Structure formats: structure tokens, C-alpha cells
Amino acid sequence: MSTTDAASGEGRSLPIPKPRGRIQLQEYALVGVVALILIGGAILEPDSFLTTDNMLNVLRQASVVGVLAIGMTFVIATGGIDLSVGSMVAAAAVAGGQLVDSGSAAFVLGALAMGIVLGGINASAIAYGRVVPFIATLAMFTMARGLALWLSDKTPVSLFSLDGVRWFGNGEVIGIPSAAIVFLAVTVFAWVLLNRTRYGRYVVATGGNREAARIAGVKVRWIVFSVYVISGICAGLAAILVSGRLASASPIIGNLYELDAIAAVVIGGSALAGGRATIVGTFLGVITFALIFNLLTLMDLAVEIQQITKGLIILAAVLVQRRER
């Protein structure tokens, strides 16, 4: 689903051209890709790929990068980028880990708080400091990693006793992994936010044409500020999910998560330059990569093959986008 166009109704509305056709094609193409992978996997690994157990496993694994990718969608929709999400996950996990003796709730709050703080720093630098997003988040990429290593004294904290946190990573609700439920909930919430609220329209408008949006009355600085905070919150959430599964708050996790998140957003159909965003596309993009990683590991293929495959898919997705213009 793409962004809705200017409807009448609540207050100011913006005449945003609706690129519905293009994004829908992209999403259908991605559904096709997912179907292809499922069929291919069923043929190549008949005993282990298409089982309920494995599919739930894939969903659980996809949740961490998935949550990050949803946040990244908002950032990319404004024409920005966030290279720091992986490191922020580590920093948030470590921050929560420092509170391990105070219980699961403290861990959750600590991780989210760190995510908000770091996201806020990115947001301030970009929205008010006028630093280019690439540079600002690149700086945070190293700072957050350093912060994680420093706060944790380079040693992981065991979360074995925090049953609440471990439930997030590993629990189930009527058979569905709780991590997947969090991912799905975030996806639904984000879809509503992007497609059914004024805020969502403003986000896309800011990315599409910042000057026009500003002139039309959108508080673009605040919009830009907010999306990086969203990204930070998502990093905090992702930290909870992965630490729960690991039963450990480790400062060295999160390597290159940002690239996975960005790749998922791009192949989902959101424009890297901003102005066009699709939550469903991002969701499908995340699932696509998770399925590929899963299938190639099941087949015990060399990691180089996985990387080449991933790269080719990203390239193909971008080429398909270009052809539609």
C-alpha cells in the first residue's frame, strides 16, 4: 500500500502525487519472489524448509532486522539514511544489561531509553545541526559501538535470570513466536502511521519535496527529527528481541544490521531518495532476505554464495524500480 493522496478532511492537506501504480508493481514482484523462494526451497530441501517449525524459525529470525527495517522506512521516506542502527542495538542491549539486577522491566526500559537517547542525538544533529544524515549516522555508528564496549567493559552480561526478556526473544503466543508478534505489531502500527495519519503524509511529503512541504506548512524539521527517534526506538526494541534470544546482553552484536535493514527497505520499493514509502514492501523485503539466509544455510552453501545472491537481488530490485520511471 502506498501513501494515500490528499484527501479532504482534517485540516491542511497536501496535494501529493500518488505513485500508486509503481509501488504496487514492486510489491507484487516481491510476493512473486517470496513464492519462488518457497517453491525452490521445497524442492531443494523437502524435509526441512517448508515445515511449520522452520517457517516460524524464519519469522523469529526476521524480527530483529525487521523491526529495524520498519524504522528505517520512515527515515528513508524523508530522504535520509541511518547507518547507526546496528551499533545502536548493541548499545541499547548493553544499557539494558547494566540494569540486569533490577529485573526484566528495567532491562526493557533501559534498552528503549538508550535507543531514544541515541536516536535523539542523531535527530538533533540532522534536523537542527543541519548535518547530512549519512555523516551524522556514520559518526553515531562508531560512537554507539564505542559506548557499548565502554559501558559493558567489553564483557557480555548474562540475562539468564530475566525470564521476561527471554520470553520476548523466545516465547510463544498460541504457537507464534513472541518476537514475530512484536515484529508484526510494529509493522501494522507503522502501516497505520504512514498511510492513515497526517503525520505519515507529512513524512513522505518531506522526502518528496522538502521545500514545497515547508511552504505548505509542514514542520519539516520536526518531521525529520522524529523519524530518527523512531529509528532509535526500533533499535531499542530490536535489542530486546535479540538479547532475549541470546539470553545475553553483548556489546559485539549488531554488525551490519543497518545494511540488511536498508537492503530490505530498498527492495521493498521505497525510494532511497525519499518521497515514496511502503511498509508492506519493507516487510516483504525482510522476509525475502530471511528466507534466503535460511534456505542457503539449510543447504549448507558457502557464505560467499549467500552474499553474492543477496547482492544480486538488491541490484535486481533497484533495476526494476528504475524501469518503471
Added chain:
Amino acid sequence: MSIKHIAGALTLSLALGVAACGGDDSGSSDSGDDTTKEASGSTATKSEGPVKIAFSAPGADHGWMAAITENARDEAEKLGDVELKAAEGVTDSAAQADQVETLIAGKPDALVILPNEPDALMPVAQKAMAAGIPVIDVDREFTEQGAFRALITGDNYGIGYQAGNYFADELKCSGNVVEIQGIAGIPVTEQRSQGFRDALKRKCQDGVKIVASQPADFVPDKGLSVMENILQAQKDIDAVYTHDDDMAEGVVSAIQNAGREDEMFLTGAGGSKAAMEQIKEGGLYRATFLYNPSMSASAIRMARLIVRGQGFEELTEPEVPSKITVPATTVTKDNVDDVMNLGF
């Protein structure tokens, strides 16, 4: 905008402040050492005054690497007459080469280096040697003899070989094994893999099958996802051979989450405290193989001896040996208490 300028100035002073506070000064004192054994060769020896050692290691992105740098610093402080200048924190070889160049320009008495990639750092090491600065190579071996004066390394092949022997005995030469490697393609990984396979082949011929072999980059979250997927593919696993204790934590979580701890046993490598504690408890984590980051502390000692023109007291030869391989001790429940103090 003036606010931007103030913010910029504040950020810069904050950065300088962090750098200053984070920097390390090890004390130096006049040692009054006698030169009991003269070393021959082009390196000038220094019998008095502080020994200035430059130290370079890749960025501490996992516990083992962090311990390397920490051990070097601690040892320098303990020795008293060593002034250590450490550069660390970069994760790519070109950046490390630049750092080493800077260190060499400060004219240290010796250079202790753990090269990110030996081939890429050889030119700058050769440069140091040519300038009369002895180079002590830690862990990752330079292939050109002229690039270093002394080498101290763990025994990667030995880890693999001992692990293979251990598995052959424990599994009585029959079963399915999963291998979780570190970073694919580097010599450490190749040697640990090869040693493992060679030992298994020698002892069991084809009795033990390696049913899956995937890298997990020495980090626990990758170990977790990779093992989760392998658990889906392999319904009958007898043992898991991992290349690193830190990474193994993630693998252990995956196995525990799937409820399959009783099906298999697991070994790590390196010798982390967390691993040793689990080995002591017994259960899934059965053994690890020492690859001790204490070798950097030994490297500092070697550097100091070389600069002072001395050798090892226990050896007859007057000079420090050029290659030392630290043995990879197998740590199991039987001997874990003896080596607990070495855990990092």
C-alpha cells in the same frame, strides 16, 4: 549560525577530552639493568632507561581481542621500565598500517604488532625493521622472515587437531558433527578447520561426518542465527565444533532454545572465563582449547628483552628465540580448575 559554531566547538573539546582521559600513560623509571648477554645484529641495545614499546592491534570487537590489548597494557605497567604507546581500535588493515607508520615516526625501541591481515601489514613491518626497530609479531604470522625479529603465536592448527582427537575419542569414531567457524577465509579459520579434519581423518577415516560447516564471524548473534537454521536442517547432531568461545555462546543459546542440549555436546576455542565456568558445570559445553590472549603480555616481555640485549634465562642461547608457538591446552572438566586463572 553561532549556535552551530558553539556546538561544533563543544563537540571538538569533548572529543579531545575523551581522548585525553582515555589515553594511557605507563610509568617509567630508571631501571639500571645490566646487559648480561650482548645481542648481535643491527638492533641497538639499551641497557638503561625506559624501553619505549609501540603496540598495535586491531579494534577490540570481541573479548579475545580486547584481552590482547589489555594484557599488553597491564604487562607494560607491571614491568615498570616500559613506556607503552598503544594504537588500537581500527578494524581495517590500511588504517592499521597508517597507525603503525605514525608509531614508527615516534622512534620507539621496539614494535609489538598483531596485524589485522599479515600480508597487508608486512610492508610497514619491514620498514620498521629496516629502521632498526625490532618487530615482535603476535598471533598472525608474517610470511617474510625479514618483517619480524620474533614471533609468538597460538597454535591454530593444534587447536583443530586436538579438537579432532577429542571428538574422535568422545564419539568413538561415529556420528554427525556440525562445525561453526569464525570469519571465513582467514588463516586462523583455515588452520582450525584443517587441523580438525586431519585429526578426524587420521583417527576415524570416514566414521565421523561433518554434516554442516558455516561461519559465524566470531560474534554470538550470528552464531545464534546460523545454529538455529542448522538445527532445522539437521535432525541428528552428535557434537558441535566451534572456533571461538564468545561465538559459541550464541550457538549454545540456539541449542538450548530448541531444547536439544541432551542430544549433543559442544566445544569452543580461546579459553574465555564464561566457557570455563560452563565446562566446570558440565553438560552441553564439554571442552575448550586455550588460545590465550596472554601471548601479548609475553610479547611485551620479549620486546623488552630484545631491546635490553638479553635472552630467556632458562635457555642457553643468548638471544630471544625467533618463533614461539604457545601450546593449545585442551580444557575439560578434569583440568578446568587449574587453568581458570587464564580465562579472559
